[in-house]
Amino acid sequence: MVGLIKRKLEASTLIEVLIAMVIIVIVFTIAMHVFANVMNTGVSSAKIKAENQIRLIAADVKNKGQIDEEVLILDSIGYELRVMPAVAAGLSQLEISAIQEGRKITMYRCWFVDKLNEEN
Template sequence: MVKLIRKKLKGSTLIEVLIAMVIIVVIFTIAMQVFSNVMQTGVSFRNIKVQNQMMAIAQEVRETGVVPQETLVIDSIAYELKIGAEGAAGLPQLEISATQAGQKLGELKCLINQQQHEEN
């Protein structure tokens, strides 16, 4: 029994455990930053949805020749429509920009032919 009590058990000291924890936290923090950057720069479903919605709005304006409103809100995304200066072929340019909570999600510029609808 005496031999068991005097025998030293091998283990980690408190300092070694703390150093290991600090290393794990640093590696985890770096991994989270890399993951966050990848998620922000990647093509997201929301960006694809916004692009498709802007193209649908532009198509509707081309077909009708009328800008429905200056600002449309669809699914909490604000689409601002502006008729800009004449473009390359002397046609007016439609500019659509999408924002959500102050963050710009995208913009689309295209030419429209309003003269065709004004003559009818």
């Protein structure tokens, strides 16, 4: 028993532990910001899905020659369709925007023959 009492135990002080914890918290905070930036700026599956859906909507408008609805909601993504003023007789520009949770995901513009404004 006498040998145990005389032997000095080595351990970290409270200050060392607190400094280590502060460093770990700083590293995790930086990592969280980097991760959030990567998730916000990366190509998401919703963006790819929206781009594919926009192409299908544009092809449908080109075939019909007119817009049936100005706002579509498909799979929790809203699509706003706008027809820009005609630059030539019967030729109009279509702009389709995909919006999810109040944020614009992607946009697509194309020309189409506007059958409503087409001159015969």
